[in-house]
């Protein structure tokens with residue numbers, strides 16, 4: 143990992159995800175055979191083993207599954223305290239990111255947004271919908 147660029151380098155598998163983030167869209171792999179969304183990116187579907195996993199733009203809407211607030215610095219660009227959360231997307235997949243909410247709560251309805259962090263580029267994060 144390049145210390146000047148702490149985010150993982152995109153691979154052929156993940157580049158469509160990062161390209162969508164740069165467009166301000168959340169795109170996830172969608173399995174052709176079983177019609178489920180797959181996230182994080184995989185070479186084959188964890189549900190059926192299918193390899194037809196084209197990226198599709200999703201709504202960017204969901205609900206907080208769980209959250210925690212971080213009080214230590216781990217990475218540049220993330221200034222504590224900040225809250226991170228797993229989000230149950232309306233499409234059935236689960237996504238992760240920073241949650242920008244003064245009173246985070248499990249079940250809170252949220253919408254994706256993209257934070258352009260130096261060294262990372264646009265990263266999905268969440269705010270109350």
Ligand SMILES: [Zn+2]
Nearest residue numbers: 173176187190
């Ligand atoms: Zn599948």
